[in-house]
Amino acid sequence: MIxxxxxxxxxxxxxxxxxxxxxxxVIFGAGLxxxxxxxxxxxxxxxxxxxxxxxxxxxxxxxxxxxxxxFLALFSRxxxxxxxxxxxxxxxxxxxxxxxxxxxxxxxxFGIGWGMAGFCPGPAxxxxxTGWRTPLLFVGAMLVGMGAHALAFGxxxxxxGGRAVERACS
Amino acid sequence: xxxxxxxxxxxxGMLIGASAxxxxxxxxxxxxxxxxxxxxxxxxxxxxxxxxxxxxxxxxALFVVGLLSGGLLVELLHPSSFGxxxxxxxxxxxxxxxxxxxxxxxxxxxxxxxxxxxxxxxxRSLWATLTFMATGVVAAIVVQHVLGGGR
Numbered sequence: 001m002i003x004x005x006x007x008x009x010x011x012x013x014x015x016x017x018x019x020x021x022x023x024x025x026v027i028f029g030a031g032l033x034x035x036x037x038x039x040x041x042x043x044x045x046x047x048x049x050x051x052x053x054x055x056x057x058x059x060x061x062x063x064x065x066x067x068x069x070x071f072l073a074l075f076s077r078x079x080x081x082x083x084x085x086x087x088x089x090x091x092x093x094x095x096x097x098x099x100x101x102x103x104x105x106x107x108x109x110f111g112i113g114w115g116m117a118g119f120c121p122g123p124a125x126x127x128x129x130t131g132w133r134t135p136l137l138f139v140g141a142m143l144v145g146m147g148a149h150a151l152a153f154g155x156x157x158x159x160x161g162g163r164a165v166e167r168a169c170s
Numbered sequence: 171x172x173x174x175x176x177x178x179x180x181x182x183g184m185l186i187g188a189s190a191x192x193x194x195x196x197x198x199x200x201x202x203x204x205x206x207x208x209x210x211x212x213x214x215x216x217x218x219x220x221x222x223x224x225x226x227x228x229x230x231a232l233f234v235v236g237l238l239s240g241g242l243l244v245e246l247l248h249p250s251s252f253g254x255x256x257x258x259x260x261x262x263x264x265x266x267x268x269x270x271x272x273x274x275x276x277x278x279x280x281x282x283x284x285x286x287x288x289x290x291x292x293x294r295s296l297w298a299t300l301t302f303m304a305t306g307v308v309a310a311i312v313v314q315h316v317l318g319g320g321r
Binding site for chain 2 (some may be wrong): 006016017018020021022023024025026027028029030031032034035036037038039040041042044045047048049050051052054055056057059060061062063064065066067068069071072098099102103104105106107108109110111112113114115116117118119120121122125126127128129130132133134135137138139140141142143144145146147148149150153
């Protein structure tokens with residue numbers, strides 16, 4: 001990621017990178033709050049299409065994908081084969097991993113939990129700052145679920161799952 | 171019953187997209203929260219294992235600290251952005267277990283597959299997103315109407 005550099009400029013680049021990662025987290029957290037994702041009732045009102053449908057979440061997705069997809073389209077092919085932002089994306093996308101049963105079953109299980117409580121991982125973690133009991137319970141249970149997956153499928157499987165997303169996305 | 175709020179929803183979504191873009195610029199990483207959080211869980215206990223993983227741990231920890239700071243900012247400026255969970259604690263715990271296990275098996279959540287994956291035009295992420303949207307709709311309807319909100 002960071003090319004070979006002399007000690008000082010390398011340290012500086014790493015510092016800049018750390019600030020960037022932190023700021024990215026702050027913006028993500030603030031965005032989730034502004035978007036209303038930290039109100040489980042709103043998420044449930046989007047998923048429960050039978051009455052008083054709240055379509056807000058569709059606008060969250062629209063805004064997020066609109067900005068990020070535009071960014072990737074503009075910058076991901078600027079330096080072909082070089083170290084430009086997302087230089088590898090087109091090649092990787094061409095041979096992106098196939099859709100398998102694990103992906104579909106895992107996503108189905110995730111969706112059931114999401115629809116039950118109205119929390120997905122990001123908003124749940126952000127809501128921990130309220131100190132309320134339910135986000136803490138949810139995040140605690142989520143970590144146990146993640147640990148259970150690691151125990152059941154082992155470290156390799158977890159890596160494969162994690163890398164699969166990165167491969168599909170990077 | 172909640173109100174339709176398209177403007178803050180769109181603005182918040184755009185912030186999320188901007189954040190994912192920034193993370194891609196500085197770290198060439200996908201802003202998938204479930205993967206970032208899962209990567210922080212303890213794994214191997216040997217010293218070489220830990221040393222090998224230390225850079226992976228540090229950027230994830232930094233991102234999560236940022237995420238919580240963003241949450242604190244919201245709590246300070248606009249505390250009503252946080253709402254209660256409208257289902258009992260027992261259902262919340264079961265939901266958390268399913269979300270944790272499912273996101274690891276499926277390799278991503280709303281942010282990793284839904285926002286980042288779709289933006290990268292990933293076919294895997296499209297299937298994942300359609301799947302969790304579909305089961306999410308069914309689960310929400312069953313819990314709210316068949317189980318009466320679980321109460």
